[in-house]
Amino acid sequence: MSGKHVDTLIVGAGAAGLLLGAKLANSGRSVTILEAGPKRELSDLISSQIWARRLKWSGANVEEGGNHPVGHAFNAGSGTGGSALHHYGVWLRLHEGDFRVASDHGVGLDWPFNYDTLQPHYDQIQREVGICGDEDAEIWRPKGAPYPMPPMPLFAQARVLQRGFDKTGRRTAPLPLAINSVPYEGRAPCQFDGWCDAGCPIGALANPLVTWLPRAEAAGVTIIHNAPALRVLRDPNKASRIRGVECVVNGQRQLLTAGEIIIAAFTVQSTRILLNSTSDGLAAPGNRYDQLGRYLTSHPAATIYGLFDDETLPHQGVSGGQLISHDDYDTKHHGKAFGSSQWLIAHAIKPHDLLGYGTGRPDVIGSDLKPWITRAARHLGNMTLVTEDIAQKDNRITLSSNTDELGVPLASTVHNLDPRTIALWEKRMGQGQEIFRAAGATDVWQGPRVAMHIMGGTVMGRDEQHSVTDPVGRVHDTDNLYVSGPSLFPSSGAVNPTFTLSAIASMQVEHLSK
Amino acid sequence: MPTGLTRRQTLTGGAALGWFLVSGSWLYTTAAEAVEKGFEPQTLTKNQCESLEQLAEVLVPGSRAAGITAYVDSQLSAGSRSLLMAKYVGVPTNQQEAFYKGALDAAAQALTSPNATVGGVVSAMAKDSVEGWQGPPSSFFFFLLRADALDVTYGTEQGFEALAIPYMAHITPEEPW
Numbered sequence: 001m002s003g004k005h006v007d008t009l010i011v012g013a014g015a016a017g018l019l020l021g022a023k024l025a026n027s028g029r030s031v032t033i034l035e036a037g038p039k040r041e042l043s044d045l046i047s048s049q050i051w052a053r054r055l056k057w058s059g060a061n062v063e064e065g066g067n068h069p070v071g072h073a074f075n076a077g078s079g080t081g082g083s084a085l086h087h088y089g090v091w092l093r094l095h096e097g098d099f100r101v102a103s104d105h106g107v108g109l110d111w112p113f114n115y116d117t118l119q120p121h122y123d124q125i126q127r128e129v130g131i132c133g134d135e136d137a138e139i140w141r142p143k144g145a146p147y148p149m150p151p152m153p154l155f156a157q158a159r160v161l162q163r164g165f166d167k168t169g170r171r172t173a174p175l176p177l178a179i180n181s182v183p184y185e186g187r188a189p190c191q192f193d194g195w196c197d198a199g200c201p202i203g204a205l206a207n208p209l210v211t212w213l214p215r216a217e218a219a220g221v222t223i224i225h226n227a228p229a230l231r232v233l234r235d236p237n238k239a240s241r242i243r244g245v246e247c248v249v250n251g252q253r254q255l256l257t258a259g260e261i262i263i264a265a266f267t268v269q270s271t272r273i274l275l276n277s278t279s280d281g282l283a284a285p286g287n288r289y290d291q292l293g294r295y296l297t298s299h300p301a302a303t304i305y306g307l308f309d310d311e312t313l314p315h316q317g318v319s320g321g322q323l324i325s326h327d328d329y330d331t332k333h334h335g336k337a338f339g340s341s342q343w344l345i346a347h348a349i350k351p352h353d354l355l356g357y358g359t360g361r362p363d364v365i366g367s368d369l370k371p372w373i374t375r376a377a378r379h380l381g382n383m384t385l386v387t388e389d390i391a392q393k394d395n396r397i398t399l400s401s402n403t404d405e406l407g408v409p410l411a412s413t414v415h416n417l418d419p420r421t422i423a424l425w426e427k428r429m430g431q432g433q434e435i436f437r438a439a440g441a442t443d444v445w446q447g448p449r450v451a452m453h454i455m456g457g458t459v460m461g462r463d464e465q466h467s468v469t470d471p472v473g474r475v476h477d478t479d480n481l482y483v484s485g486p487s488l489f490p491s492s493g494a495v496n497p498t499f500t501l502s503a504i505a506s507m508q509v510e511h512l513s514k
Numbered sequence: 515m516p517t518g519l520t521r522r523q524t525l526t527g528g529a530a531l532g533w534f535l536v537s538g539s540w541l542y543t544t545a546a547e548a549v550e551k552g553f554e555p556q557t558l559t560k561n562q563c564e565s566l567e568q569l570a571e572v573l574v575p576g577s578r579a580a581g582i583t584a585y586v587d588s589q590l591s592a593g594s595r596s597l598l599m600a601k602y603v604g605v606p607t608n609q610q611e612a613f614y615k616g617a618l619d620a621a622a623q624a625l626t627s628p629n630a631t632v633g634g635v636v637s638a639m640a641k642d643s644v645e646g647w648q649g650p651p652s653s654f655f656f657f658l659l660r661a662d663a664l665d666v667t668y669g670t671e672q673g674f675e676a677l678a679i680p681y682m683a684h685i686t687p688e689e690p691w
Contacts, residue, residue: 046683048683054597061608350669353599363640369573
């Protein structure tokens with residue numbers, strides 16, 4: 001059974017897939033997007049951390065191993081908008097040094113281009129999506145156009161924590177956010193109620209439902225929901241040409257054919273689809289040199305919490321935070337420790353759920369709990385450390401011997417942290433506790449080390465022996481198969497990835513439109 | 515499962531999220547009301563429910579009245595649509611029933627020991643020191659059950675109100691979950 005042939009077939013209706021679909025359709029292409037999850041609308045974004053769990057990954061289980069499992073069920077999404085539907089809108093640029101960690105430091109992988117290549121795309125996407133911030137206060141910010149919106153106001157929690165940075169000689173700046181601080185492009189401004197993780201139904205946070213989806217629909221893009229992609233199929237007459245995607249639509253297996261195919265199904269599932277695409281004795285696309293699935297990265301992160309005599313009112317603001325500090329970001333060598341890191345400061349926070357303050361103190365139970373959590377609800381401060389991960393060849397995604405209900409092998413991931421990364425994380429967490437004490441915290445504690453963001457697996461590079469795609473995301477041994485999204489990142493830096501994956505998608509549109 | 519669900523009832527997961535069997539009839543109600551009316555669990559046994567309620571109430575006072583038992587049972591009955599936080603931390607939805615049942619059976623066994631108290635068992639669970647515990651790691655279950663109890667007690671509009679903080683919903687949930 002076959003569907004209608006289109007110019008471009010995209011797998012995944014997330015941040016990258018919808019951006020690509022909207023822009024390529026606007027250039028005159030016929031575009032279809034396959035989305036494994038359900039159709040999402042703004043009215044589905046209910047303000048509840050329990051309801052929010054519906055937005056997270058609900059497809060085939062991902063088997064996870066290593067000393068730092070990637071946390072796929074929390075980090076990934078499903079349905080229109082993908083994981084960007086529940087992302088926090090922290091949009092930061094990679095620093096110039098992030099693009100050359102192998103050349104400069106002998107660790108991980110270089111990117112196949114430098115910051116200057118991506119800068120015009122950062123600027124363009126920033127203008128199209130809208131980012132608020134204060135470029136003058138961000139003294140460490142790479143060069144780029146000024147933010148189109150002023151920064152968010154600071155609430156009590158941020159002012160209290162800023163005191164700790166000031167007293168320890170560290171600098172902060174308003175956190176750059178793809179959230180409207182003022183009305184922008186017909187979208188409403190933020191109301192500072194901290195429901196970002198549950199999805200923002202007012203359109204203040206730049207989730208794909210309010211950025212790229214309307215443009216894609218206006219340009220005639222067809223989106224097929226509940227349609228998981230199983231594998232790509234090569235043209236029997238020319239192995240380097242990918243004929244189409246085998247998928248399930250309305251319960252039926254179909255082959256959808258296209259002139260060009262873009263896999264943008266988030267890191268683990270994009271890699272899984274390609275790994276499942278062996279045929280006629282040929283290796284999976286991009287895997288003639290056993291590179292597919294390798295260099296899986298995830299930012300080691302953790303949150304510092306503290307109680308203050310000051311009233312902090314931590315329910316106010318946005319989930320991503322209010323301030324940022326990139327001090328020492330560009331110094332990657334620290335004795336036995338290695339990498340960049342950042343602090344995201346003063347998150348709006350709820351009492352429960354995985355990141356909630358009540359959940360983070362399992363030692364407080366019984367009659368102690370109510371007074372403790374009542375105090376925390378008005379006097380808590382928190383900030384998150386995000387640390388660079390070193391890309392390692394043996395951190396990888398493979399296919400499991402177990403299969404899903406469609407008979408497709410599950411993805412299996414192994415992710416271990418390099419001792420130098422752990423050393424950096426420990427050093428920074430100690431500094432974070434010092435900052436909180438300097439700010440006046442009467443009780444300080446830290447959460448466990450967790451995996452934030454998932455990158456790599458189909459990394460871009462200059463040659464097939466060390467990467468899966470070329471510098472524009474075309475799979476090396478194919479003519480017309482592309483990958484988009486964070487799976488392309490050869491190294492992780494220490495910043496949130498959505499801005500960068502969007503800039504790369506913009507670069508891909510430019511390439512494909514030539 | 516009852517038929518003729520509304521769109522919102524379907525969105526909330528139908529029977530898993532609001533339909534409870536009470537005295538032989540299906541009622542669409544909150545978990546707290548279901549417990550109050552004596553709901554009949556669909557996945558857990560009555561013995562498992564009793565253990566769950568006892569442990570949760572020690573961990574998070576108020577969770578019994580907030581409907582912890584009906585909440586956990588309804589989520590386990592929802593299969594792949596379970597909203598339990600466990601799925602975030604390595605217990606996928608298809609393994610949750612076995613996980614919770616195994617842990618609750620182990621806890622029930624511990625509670626039957628001579629001189630056992632609920633508080634004592636909870637403390638031992640936190641330290642993985644429950645004698646003869648046969649089941650998932652008890653400290654992990656402690657963490658998850660406490661998180662579930664926080665969900666029902668402080669993760670709703672009523673819970674926020676109890677903490678004197680504004681809920682400030684963009685779209686107010688018609689049901690707690």
